[in-house]
Amino acid sequence: MTAVKLKATMTFSEEQSMLLDTATEFFRSKSPTSVVRDLMLSEDGYDDAVWREMVDLGWSGLAIPEACGGSDLGLAAAVTIAEPMGRWLSATPWLSTQLFVQGVLAADDALRSACLPAVAEGAIGTVALCEVDGDWDLEAAGLTLRETGSQAALSGTKTFVLNADAADFLLISGNLEGAPALAVLDRESLPAGALHRETLIDDTRRSFELILDGVQVPDDRLIRGERALTALSRIRNAALLLISAESAGGIAGALEVIVEYLNTRTAFGRKIGSYQGLKHPTVDILIGLERTRSHVYHAASLIEAGESEEAIDVALRMAKAQASEAFAFAGDRAIQFHGGFGFTWECDAQLYLKRALWAQYAFGDAIHHRRHLAEALL
Amino acid sequence: MTAVKLKATMTFSEEQSMLLDTATEFFRSKSPTSVVRDLMLSEDGYDDAVWREMVDLGWSGLAIPEACGGSDLGLAAAVTIAEPMGRWLSATPWLSTQLFVQGVLAADDALRSACLPAVAEGAIGTVALCEVDGDWDLEAAGLTLRETGSQAALSGTKTFVLNADAADFLLISGNLEGAPALAVLDRESLPAGALHRETLIDDTRRSFELILDGVQVPDDRLIRGERALTALSRIRNAALLLISAESAGGIAGALEVIVEYLNTRTAFGRKIGSYQGLKHPTVDILIGLERTRSHVYHAASLIEAGESEEAIDVALRMAKAQASEAFAFAGDRAIQFHGGFGFTWECDAQLYLKRALWAQYAFGDAIHHRRHLAEALL
Amino acid sequence: MSELDDFRAEVAAWLEANRPPEPDFLLPETFMEVGTDRQFEYLRDWQRKVYEAGYLGMAWPKAYGGGGQPQVMQDIVNAEMARLKVPFVPNTIGLNWAGPLILAIGTEAEKQKYIPGILSAEDIWCQGFSEPDNGSDLAAATTRAVRDGDDWILNGSKIWTSLGTYAKYMILLARTNPDAENRYAGLSYFLAPMDVPGVDVQPIRKLTGEYGFTQTFFTDARIPGDCLMGREGEGWQIAMQTLTFERSVAGGQAGGLSMNAVGVQDVLELARRVKRDGRPAIEDPIIRDELVKFLIEEQGDRLCGARARHPALISERPGAIAMSGKLRGTEHKRRLLQFAITLQGANGARWVGDERAERGGLWQRSYFNAFSATIGGGTSQVQANIVGERVLGLPKD
């Protein structure tokens, strides 16, 4: 028998419903693809004015406790922001900030109070977890934290650090005396030249390599022991949930682009959407979307209900595995079904496939998560 | 780099071409589905008159050396019989006999001379290899051969013994002092009640469970040591080749049934074959057929060319993996594409799917062979 | 919540105590596969028992034999029946298609006449939509119904009639006006008795070798005028409404299982028990990956059902989940059952009746029977068209 019993919990409050409506309208109006394409070419990759509006709407501090200036709505509410954000390919430092918040929530009160109120007011955060071998195991980080007196020295290389150039805070994982630990670095403490811009498959992201060679962090900026494990687990949970939610949105966006084209373009005297060779795979995309959204909102419901870590882990990995494959399929087919136009820069289909590939390889792809699920469920 | 270098050898002689034409005509005329369906319900499962004709055509002794009364054309020629046999779902004891022949070819001259001339003249042979756990590893047989004096006693249970009731000779694998060995049992030596008819998914086969409890076999009927390993290897090679060839024929048969129906049946005012939802998967079946045939005739070419055992093993496993999945897909789609009619006993689609499933699970399915191929090629 | 929990416990206890003993013959897996009298009687007796215990039609009006209780109670019963894997109740077409239809649009007389017998299994129902030459294309129906005085005279043939041998009534789509402005307008809908002269039912042998479907032939069969449901020419609309019940797009079903629910957990249990390549199938990494894929898919569909109850979470395409349900569910099951055979390695080649076949060959038979769901009630290809056109708004073929 399986260790984890699968439930069908699905809760969605009136408040969440309103948030979803608001966010949907927000990103629909703020993030048409013309804007997305401009931002792709920009240095920062996001529009600070839009970011400020999001902060003002309270979306930055959504998961921050009220005591730290947030609205304490939790991760489930964050899904309602992430999904439309993915749908309109919006590029903001919101995701990296949410992951930062989740990590710091595991810290002691002092560190929480040192960072979270600022984030609730608009400070940008990010997490530096992955290393160059690309291992998705967040506890395997090789960057070293060496303690001397009331300081720790950080040495090592991190990769795929989102929005690192814009971040006010960076939460960096590593190894302190053989155990996982994390450190919060302020923007000011970042040595010059530590950041190197990376080129991702998804131009709407800004990613950096971070090279640290003995940079000093005060002891009170460290998260260690059980708290470090909790921080990593919270970050992973949030990443799986929010990237899956973004992917659900992305599938919906790709589907919309496809349906629009299939209803417009004519070949051999018929609308191409009338051909089952295109119609049926498009239905498969819809089914992938429906299943993905269901997994995402279910996982959010379990988190909100405070279910066991094991149950949440299973739901999140299922969501990520489902989302990764369905989104990659939707993006791939979006290009193919647009024919010659799909092969051009101007066609939006490519934007979705590139997002899908980034999403697939961030925090574990479907094969990775299915292996973990097999361990949990079989 | 891979240990086995993949070649593209493909030879097909004038003689083989003539054999293929003859066999194609033979099975087309002898094995319409009306006949197949009659034989399915019959006790023996095959028509002795047809079998005699095949013997007279030399097909029984195809792979038997001339010295033993055969025509020594080898396994490559046998493919030209197996493929059309599969195409017209023909039920004969030819396959089991060929496997018997391949095993005995590894025996010493005395045993060869004791069996093969009779086979060339029409005696039926079969092999008893598989045991109730269904392990496809032919060297893992648990049936025991215990030697006492110039005799060996066989004890154990074999399953999936094709045509055992009709067989003049049974070649039985087992374990003699910790090593694989085989014994040839005459029909007369088979104790009463040793055979129990099994019900296979493919009604065109006759299969038996064989229970032996100390039946005595003379020493000179044993194949042991290196010869036993060779015998098992030859049997496996022949089984993979001929079942893949039969499957290639089966795919072609299923494809023909599908194309015929798609060109006849009308729905919503159009021939159903005009719908891409049916047309495109039918093309996938064709592609599966083309790839399967290519793998099969290539593997036969390597065997005929006397290539290394490793190269032959790789080619055969590729053929079997390709054939198994392509045939199962063709059979499954054949039923679906016939709609309601496909769900009836009268529709021939089911005959192909049932054949496909038997073929898939005989001597290893696609997953099994791919695992072995990974070991050989990666 | 606690009251419902109590109810759930009560239902479970009743089901455990009253489930019929395992028969000494292989039961059918769905109501479409009832092929022998003893199978039918075993299942009808079970339906009667369940109904008499008050666990069927719980949300139907008391006036017609229902329980007059909230739907959630019937949902709980259904869930417990599935969880405990009790046998299904055979009168599915009556309970879940014809019954809700009659309750929704039938006359008072129709409700009184038909509903009680549906619940008690006294009156078995069958469906006469498909015809030999028109599988999924229902609007092409050619079975004729011609007025003759107060009566109707039926001629033609219907096919894939589940339970045709046992049915007292048929929901029948027939052509009353071949000259109507379009082919839809010429159709009418009947609640037709099967026990009149001129109705001949022939069993159809299935690809498994068993029986279960029938073909019904009408030869000048005379049925009373009041068998017409709704008005003449409304047949297509009523048939489409029937399909909303059949496909669970609309609610109101009487409840009860209509098939032995086989899910991924059953296949997991199989994977733990059977061997492939000399070791438990569940230890093979490729098998494990596939099993998890099935689990994710099954759980995804289950969660779609849960999500569909939140209007805010399906607002963009409200019909998507319901309308794709048949396509998702039946294709998932077909592939799952095919995979269940793969788990068995060499023993996958066994068939019903073989002593060493897993569960008497149930898995192999189930895979073949799975096609009845991917074909019947609109093939998967037709379903995909429906979803593409009605949910996504893609152009028609």
Add this chain to the structure above:
Amino acid sequence: MSELDDFRAEVAAWLEANRPPEPDFLLPETFMEVGTDRQFEYLRDWQRKVYEAGYLGMAWPKAYGGGGQPQVMQDIVNAEMARLKVPFVPNTIGLNWAGPLILAIGTEAEKQKYIPGILSAEDIWCQGFSEPDNGSDLAAATTRAVRDGDDWILNGSKIWTSLGTYAKYMILLARTNPDAENRYAGLSYFLAPMDVPGVDVQPIRKLTGEYGFTQTFFTDARIPGDCLMGREGEGWQIAMQTLTFERSVAGGQAGGLSMNAVGVQDVLELARRVKRDGRPAIEDPIIRDELVKFLIEEQGDRLCGARARHPALISERPGAIAMSGKLRGTEHKRRLLQFAITLQGANGARWVGDERAERGGLWQRSYFNAFSATIGGGTSQVQANIVGERVLGLPKD
């Protein structure tokens, strides 16, 4: 055999000795992706060198600059080029589509005028079949060619023109008679110069962000009367014949690679080198199973090529292998390249220009570029129709 073996060794030695040095920029992967002048010049120089060594057009007549030797020698050269992974030669449309066409049906004057420049890369060729509004539906071409005295006046636009910026000639399908009895009969075929007034070539930016295709606009472009190939109204037949060369259904190509051949072995090599989940990708059982699937498929297609040379082994459907070749090959490659990204785990998310990207992001770019082959020259969906209808005889859509 031994003579050919010697030749193979000689070719290999020459290629090894003369292959151009790796450039300090990323080369295109196919002739369709030549997007910058330095890419083009590098490749044109290489073609010239190969031709001057006698390794291109070896089987073409000596009279037009060919080698006049058996085809098998060119086959050996092609195979060695692929094996040693030397750069491709850029004039693919001339060498493998237009060239063989001109040799097959061209006039003596056409052969003399065009063939030598094709081989030497002096005259680059492009293809003007597709139009903005008619992707795979070539017969719908609307680009007009109107007679004016001895000349033709062209108006309209062609799209997806590879090498359009560098081409001296275009094989052009244009409508000469809009009132013909059917849309096929109104088309004519031209060997059209690109360097006349009124021909405007605009680069198209690809989904990768790079360039490589162009759109060609004709605005009252005047070309000489003898640019018409064959007779007026024969355009469709000649275009179809061109496609038999393009899709390698017919032989007679000059040879040389037209792309960097990427195969499963390259992906295997990658799988050995890169890590997923902290260990070499090739150690993951799921990855291994997928890799073997790709190997079986690739080998199957290769063996189809070998089998197609035995008439007795393709007698039932002689066209099946050749006509399905594009569909099989391009879809295999698209999926293979997509999988090559998966091997890289988290690092799969890198792109061209990233320092840590595998081979400079080649794999990611290759996957995106793979769509040019599954879309261009008839989408895979159109290819499947062609195979279904022409090989299997299924009814048209």
